[in-house]
Amino acid sequence: MPFGIFSSRWAGVLTGRITKKQSPPSSCDPAKSKVAYQKPALSGLLSPPSTIKVVRDDVVIKTEEVDSEDEDDFASPTRDQRVAVDSTTRCDQDILPSVERSTSPEEMILLPSIETSLLGRLRGGNLENSDDGSDEAEYGDNPDGEDHSDQRDEEFEPEASPDFPAGRWNIPEEILEQYQDLRRGVGGSETWTATESHLHRLLGLRGHHPLMPGEWKRDFTGFNLEDILFAPVGSGNAVALRTVTSGMSAQFRATKALGRIFSLPARVGDLRREGDEDKYPKLIATLIEKEILRYLSWVQKDAGLDRLFYASNIGVYRLREDSTEAEITEQLNSLMTEWADGYREWYVEMGIKGAPRTLFALVVLQHIVFVITRDASDPDGKNRFLAQLDLSRSDGRWLDHALNLALPINLARDGMVRVMDNFAVKPGADEDSDPDA
Template sequence: MDFTTPSPARERVLDTITALGSLTMSSFRSGSTKVGGSEADDSEAEDEEMESSEMDEDDSPCRPSIENDTIVVTRDFPPPNLAWARKVAITSRQKSFTEDSDVGFSGAGMDYGDLEDRSDGGDSNSSDWEGYGPLGHTAADYNTAVSRIDGSNEWNEDQKKLHKLIYMRGLHPMMPSWWRMSFKMWGVTQPHLDDVFAPNYSRKRVAIHAHGNEMAATKAVESLFYLSQIVTDFEELGSEEKIAGAVVKGVRGYIKWAMRDLGVDQRKSQLNMLVRAYPPEFRGDDDSEEDMRYDLDSDETDQRRALRFTRAVSRDLEKRLRSLGQEWRSLLRKKKGTSHVPQPPTLYAFAVIQHVVMVVSHDPASANNSVVVLDQVQLNERGQWLWNALSIALPINLARDALDKLWGTGALVRYEEDHEDDPDL
């Protein structure tokens, strides 16, 4: 994982994006990568065209695997490779207890009845779910890991919460219990994945939820399940140039559902999310003299080209997020009739680089909060489609929850269905 370390000369998101090491060097020499939308605002999602046959070629669901655990990796610090081992041990103990006491399959042998009356901590990073099941076993390991990330103490509460939720995938309930059956064909209801959902008899709030139609919500999550399969299919077919466009369309599609579920007209509203794809030849608009000199060097190394690319992406992401933050501050200051100026929400960006989705965040309400990369989702890793989907859905749901607090500020416009009169009535 990479993070921001602002330099006195010029603030940058990062000088090196480690996720780019997964890109083949040949892709930096290729100019054929197509990007499904060059601008970040969601209004362009409607103008983006992708053939549906390319998106839906595979209808056989991949199955989850507990053999490849992708807990968030911190730079120079491998992830604690113990979450699933402890989870399996706890599950085995629960199974033996269940056989003796005939307890239900969700949270067997544990008393979660009091969770029914608890409320979520909202934006607070201290959630009552931290006392649930095996979470206590990994809290100390998480705190140790995150303490080694330079600058993590400057993250705001939203960023801390998102990072912890991504780290706790598979151990922390993230979806309502009644969504289980919607994902039965995907194998998500397997016993070792019980804790992806809330306990059966708990109404406690979870991060990924719906305000409206539950069927539409589960279908939207399912569309993210397919993203990993689409990416690997394109790689096997040798059509890597189609990956970025498909991923951008998938992420924007989930954002569209989230806004519709909240009742927001995203075409007329100010959102706190950006989606942008970067082709391997992306250069940005502010090449330095040093970069220009290397353009004339036919012997430029692949490493040099990769470094120049990562710096261009870094600068562009930071510029766009800071610009969006300024738009939010200006918009909220224009709100008349009140002496209280609301704080702008935490901003999120999804930077798509071939099969990699970087989850980037910025807090425009804080002068000290730099632009940080909270996760790098490798969509081409086999057996990781569930964790990949959660890593994309979590920041979008948190961003939607932040917008829900800003009704009446002038930033959001309610979505209204176009109802035509039925001539038969």
């Protein structure tokens, strides 16, 4: 099993719109956009009707209007599809206001057909990529020819009840009730792991409680962020986006890394406008993958995880842009199943108990990022689609998308930090664990 190169980020299932609708300016001409650009063929993944479930193999894609509020402008839904979105859904979409102040400068335009490579790069917090298949030989072959999978699955003992101090902020009762209504509308939410539930809560309630230390505010002066996103200085309460290493140098590097994620949607938009129509879909996917991996690398280095040998619970995947929807679904199912099996095997063989049970993946498809999760402790577990982020949009959603990317990365990091004392140090790792070195 090629688990040596595995390292993935999966996130959960997010229903409903969690930010207010941003109306495009009247000067936009959808007709011109549709003539100049064609909609990607993967309609079932990119812009499905809001009340339909698309089922392929063991993946159930719950298709809500998470990030398709302007769908009427670019997806050309039928009259019946528009009517299917009832008044209750529309009301829920405005429950949790956007944390942004900026308005939409222009209408979203979908990019033309895509081209990439499935699993363009598998990246983990600890393990190097391998092109020679050596990892499969090491982990996939059974030397005695016997099936030990059932025994290993029974021995896998994941973290029982993780603690999430970043979720202890006081939220107005009315907002909490609205959020609970939002969550109850998600099919299968009662089976989520504790980590999936916490991530969904962070995503659903962002903008209603602090997510970053108050000391970071001055470093983001140019981003015009709301005060609610920063904890009161000296409050002592934990926040979701933070450093593990203390010190001013760590803060500088943290805000610099997060700032690049904040600016990513704008850079994607610039690349779309300036690039060649035949080339920029691939350039955009490459940019998104590179910046996510860059932020992931900083998060791991800040925690000291880059020096350790461990099976990671998070990864970034780039899909082939010329694959059909059926091919993508089949390959994602196969990949996630192998990854979950290898993840359990590794911790059983190492004799490590209390490993995080939730696997996270950020899947890049041209300008779209899917946030997905999987319960590794369940051999028959299903993949859960938590959010669909369109980073090419320029309707004031840049902060929503940036937080949607940063929160699962930090949450996955926290899970590994709780068990990192059990990990061996990589051969040749520097003795100085200072991430600023």
